[in-house]
Amino acid sequence: MLEKLKEKGIDELYGDRIAVGTSTCGIAAGALEVLEVLALDDTKNVVEVGCLGFCSAEPLVYVQENGKAALVYRNVKKIEEAKVLGWFYPWEFSPLKLEHPELEGYKEYPRLVEHPFYKKQVKIVLRNCGIIEPLNISQYVAMGGYYALQRVLEKEPEDVIEEVKKSGLRGRGGAGFPTGLKWEIAKKNEGKKYVICNADEGDPGAYMDRSVLEGDPFSVIEGMTIGAYAIGAELGFVYVRNEYPLAVERIEKAIEIAKKYGFLGKNIMNTDFSFDIHVVRGAGAFVCGEETALIASIEGYIGEPRIRPPYPAEKGLWGKPTVINNVETWANISPIILNGWKFFASLGTEKSKGTKVFSLVGKVKNSGLIEVPMGISLREVVEEIGMAENVKAVQTGGPTGGCVPKNLMDVAVDYEELTKLGSIMGSGGMVVLDNTTCMVDVAKYFLEFSKIESCGKCVPCRLGLAEMVDIIERITKGEGSLNDLEELERLADVVANTSLCGLGKTAPNPLLTTLRYFREEYEEHIRGRCPAGVCRALVKYRIVEDKCTGCGLCKLNCPAEAIEEVDEVYKIDDKKCIKCGSCFNVCKFEAVERL
Amino acid sequence: MKFLINSLLEIQSKHGYLPKNEMERISMEFNVPISRIYSIATFYNAFSLKPVGRHVIHVCKGTACVMGGSEVFEDTLKQMGVLDDEDFTYQPIRCFGACSLAPVVVIDGKVYGKMTVSRLKKIVSKLFEDESKDSDNDKTSKGDEDAREA
Numbered sequence A: 001m002l003e004k005l006k007e008k009g010i011d012e013l014y015g016d017r018i019a020v021g022t023s024t025c026g027i028a029a030g031a032l033e034v035l036e037v038l039a040l041d042d043t044k045n046v047v048e049v050g051c052l053g054f055c056s057a058e059p060l061v062y063v064q065e066n067g068k069a070a071l072v073y074r075n076v077k078k079i080e081e082a083k084v085l086g087w088f089y090p091w092e093f094s095p096l097k098l099e100h101p102e103l104e105g106y107k108e109y110p111r112l113v114e115h116p117f118y119k120k121q122v123k124i125v126l127r128n129c130g131i132i133e134p135l136n137i138s139q140y141v142a143m144g145g146y147y148a149l150q151r152v153l154e155k156e157p158e159d160v161i162e163e164v165k166k167s168g169l170r171g172r173g174g175a176g177f178p179t180g181l182k183w184e185i186a187k188k189n190e191g192k193k194y195v196i197c198n199a200d201e202g203d204p205g206a207y208m209d210r211s212v213l214e215g216d217p218f219s220v221i222e223g224m225t226i227g228a229y230a231i232g233a234e235l236g237f238v239y240v241r242n243e244y245p246l247a248v249e250r251i252e253k254a255i256e257i258a259k260k261y262g263f264l265g266k267n268i269m270n271t272d273f274s275f276d277i278h279v280v281r282g283a284g285a286f287v288c289g290e291e292t293a294l295i296a297s298i299e300g301y302i303g304e305p306r307i308r309p310p311y312p313a314e315k316g317l318w319g320k321p322t323v324i325n326n327v328e329t330w331a332n333i334s335p336i337i338l339n340g341w342k343f344f345a346s347l348g349t350e351k352s353k354g355t356k357v358f359s360l361v362g363k364v365k366n367s368g369l370i371e372v373p374m375g376i377s378l379r380e381v382v383e384e385i386g387m388a389e390n391v392k393a394v395q396t397g398g399p400t401g402g403c404v405p406k407n408l409m410d411v412a413v414d415y416e417e418l419t420k421l422g423s424i425m426g427s428g429g430m431v432v433l434d435n436t437t438c439m440v441d442v443a444k445y446f447l448e449f450s451k452i453e454s455c456g457k458c459v460p461c462r463l464g465l466a467e468m469v470d471i472i473e474r475i476t477k478g479e480g481s482l483n484d485l486e487e488l489e490r491l492a493d494v495v496a497n498t499s500l501c502g503l504g505k506t507a508p509n510p511l512l513t514t515l516r517y518f519r520e521e522y523e524e525h526i527r528g529r530c531p532a533g534v535c536r537a538l539v540k541y542r543i544v545e546d547k548c549t550g551c552g553l554c555k556l557n558c559p560a561e562a563i564e565e566v567d568e569v570y571k572i573d574d575k576k577c578i579k580c581g582s583c584f585n586v587c588k589f590e591a592v593e594r595l
Numbered sequence B: 001m002k003f004l005i006n007s008l009l010e011i012q013s014k015h016g017y018l019p020k021n022e023m024e025r026i027s028m029e030f031n032v033p034i035s036r037i038y039s040i041a042t043f044y045n046a047f048s049l050k051p052v053g054r055h056v057i058h059v060c061k062g063t064a065c066v067m068g069g070s071e072v073f074e075d076t077l078k079q080m081g082v083l084d085d086e087d088f089t090y091q092p093i094r095c096f097g098a099c100s101l102a103p104v105v106v107i108d109g110k111v112y113g114k115m116t117v118s119r120l121k122k123i124v125s126k127l128f129e130d131e132s133k134d135s136d137n138d139k140t141s142k143g144d145e146d147a148r149e150a
């Protein structure tokens, strides 16, 4: 059956087609409007694909015609004005050995694999994203899909676990626990078993899980099916964030399709193995990404974490052994089986194997989702892939991660190395900060986030974080003292060491890293100055009459209606001004002064 | 298989909030005390106990968007009177997963990337205009009905 699907998929994938990336990021950039125009020509085969990762170049459109490779156009707003980004063979990003016809390349355009954004990338998890039509199972099979499951079903479950163990794969949801070991523990425990895919992705600033679910849902389903076979589960759950409606829709549809083709449901691929998946939506609580809170949420309770052990692999959903893995972890499984553990283990560092997907955003030229081998330096990621200039620090690991300053950017990106610097790998958010960012403000933002998202179950997290926010707010208003810094450090220590779950344990990270690497910025605030000019209580804005050309852009962009025209120049009314700096940022003539 | 949170989310998206009678129905259906339904409704951000307005505006307060300056949009909405207009519901959200287009604002389901204050003002003023037109229309159509009845 696979061969038939593969044939069909190969015809479709390498035949004539025009592909538009219509993931959430593409849609936000205007991809649907482009699609509408392209679809008017019904002689053309216009298809929708997921995200190729290069989000700052979206809408992305590529054209495959007359036996030639795919030619990619970037930032397509008007079709006639579209600029070429480069070209690629649809199979060349995948690490799997794929059957494909020969396509002719282009001489006059650059290759996508040579583009700074793609050059250092190795796509295992993202192998199909932006290449296949997400819900087209033939195309998924043509890219090597379901061959891993076929192979697995002929093996003993123990051998599958062994393969995953040897690969060195560690969980991509943050904590980095060895995946094979987790499976083994669950298998050894007695009783009915479950698998769960954690797609809660609460880290604001990271969206790789969304992209995989939207762009390649079968890869997650296949991974889960393999995991279920390995541990002996018949039921699985995908817990997906409610803020991702398209991802919810895609995974739900993909599950139905997989069932129709016999890859899911009763007697999978004509064996006596049966497995089914249900989708459960999250309801907007960050802490539900924590595994025990997530389980409580599926069970229909509020998402409060509980003390571990017992770990979910021992006592999880409804008290039964449960393997819970992140989206990216699941998407790694089938390539590991297909290419063998050695292939995976050959990538990365001694303790962190394989690749990691990062969402590279913030003050970079090239932003988007990138997948790089573990151990690459942060500098390569930020400066070579992101082409960032004037970097001040990189925030890694999400709201409870830390800030790595520019001078330490040569650090190798792996679980242990980032932890040494006081940050974490987390789920792979990477926000690049430059001189326009105030580090105290950054710490305040993350502390506020954790304070709001704390479930409130344990005292240090609930009260400690609130107290820390109060203090740091005082500092950003210029009302802090040097004692406050010591008090913050003391509180951070208590919260980190006495909280129940990972949220409280890691919430002080942004504060501690900024205090460690940017202490002088805190001290400046205490002296009444915000060096980056961000903290509202410590700045003032004024329009320099001589420089004002009277264009009025500042007035249009003032949220507080504090700017008035007086004799063809503009003036700021101090009483109305909320010091947001909007005028300062939009003025093209440097006529707005920050005092 | 039915899940409590899923069912509540369906009600939330159908009505825009969780009406009391629906919560009671769910409490019976799942055989859980109403107090637990309330605790769920107040714990999770996706639920509200009050009806939402005709226009829903989300400003992204995720990391990438805030660092990209999304906080001024809340100020803008406040100044424009959106925050205390019952036709509008304002809900900050943390990350839509479109971070490379930061700052992001979502208005009535449409995602706007690289938002600016001036663009937001324009869009919201348009909504205000439509609202006032609509309420005029409401009056006339109501008038028509009255006329027919008479």
Ligand SMILES: Cc1cc2nc3c(=O)[nH]c(=O)nc-3n(C[C@H](O)[C@H](O)[C@H](O)COP(=O)(O)O)c2cc1C
Binding pocket: A170, A171, A172, A173, A174, A175, A176, A177, A179, A198, A199, A200, A201, A202, A203, A286, A287, A288, A289, A290, A291, A292, A324, A325, A326, A327, A329, A427, A501, A502, A503
């Ligand atoms: C506050 C908090 C939030 C978390 N959020 C997520 C999340 O959004 N996605 C995720 O996969 N794991 C998240 N985790 C980690 C999970 O608890 C768990 O370790 C993970 O799902 C295990 O899968 P993995 O081994 O594949 O990483 C979170 C942990 C904590 C403490």
Ligand code: SF4
Binding pocket: A287, A304, A305, A453, A454, A455, A456, A457, A458, A459, A461, A462, A499, A500, A501, A502, A503, A504, A505
């Ligand atoms: S550490 Fe915070 S989020 Fe975790 S259980 Fe305690 S209060 Fe809840």
Ligand code: FES
Binding pocket: A204, A205, A206, B060, B061, B062, B063, B064, B065, B066, B094, B095, B096, B097, B098, B099, B100, B102, B104
């Ligand atoms: S931070 Fe705003 S979309 Fe992600």
